[in-house]
Amino acid sequence: MKVNQAELVISAAKQDQFPGTMIPEVALSGRSNVGKSSFINTLINRKGLARTSQRPGKTQTLNFYIINDRFHFVDVPGYGYAKVSKAERAAWGKTLELYFSSREQLNGVVQLIDSRHKPSEDDILMYDWLKHHGHKVVLIATKCDKIPRGKWAKSKKQISGDLNRDPSDPLIMFSSETGQGKEEAWREIKDLLFAKQPDQESADRSEPDAND
Incomplete structure (x- = not known):
């Protein structure tokens, strides 16, 4: 996928802040510090679009990034960080449940897991x-x-x-770090995003700059 445009649309803390546009979305989920920001930046060839929090686990918003004016990446709050209070986790959980259970534009989820370790209890529960x-x-098994x-x-x-x-x-x-898995990840993400839009995918394949 050749990315010509990528920008943050909104950092949404509650449902009424979610973008109203009907373009397809893929959510990105994973433990705090699993490498979600690096994953996003690697896919879109931008070093600083998605930023790592200075306090892991403290990001309380769903960050909507629009890519090529055609779809959203939605970076959801990282899970499994012990220093986050129960009240904060409960508040995030309500917003996340609303997003994952009722967001019509959501076509699929990318779940990131650290390849160096066995999946955590939170990884298993999330999946x-x-x-x-x-x-x-x-x-996505990160840091391979x-x-x-x-x-x-x-x-x-x-x-x-x-x-x-x-x-x-x-x-x-x-x-x-190496770009391993980037092209394969894009293929699978495109399948999530556009499986319901075969005519658009056919157009993509006909464009000479559609892929790296």
Whole structure:
């Protein structure tokens, strides 16, 4: 995917702040510090569009980024950070539940998991919750440059087993440092975004600059 335009539309703290446009969306979810900001910046070839919080777990908004005036990436608050109060977690949870359960524009979710470690309890609960709500999920195993390539298969097996992964949900080894998995991630994300728009996808394939 060639990205010509990317910008933050709004940081929404509640449902009535979500953009009203009907363009398709993909949400990005994961533990705090899993590398969501680096993932977004790598995909769009921009170093500073998505920024890492100086206080992990304290981001309380859903950040809507518009890409090529055609779709949104929605960076949702990171989960699993112990220093966040129960009251804050409850407030985020209500907004997130409304988003994931009722957002008509949401076509799927990218869930990021650190490839260096087994999935956390929060990773497992989040995946189960997304599947309970019927979402298609692309699993991204981040920071794979930090482990030997010979251990990638073991990492994927661990993640798949612990999550009881739906075989239809792709699992991609990814590194923001090397670009590993970038093209594969884009292919799967485009499938999420435009599976319901075959005519538009045909037009994309006919454009000479549609892909890297």
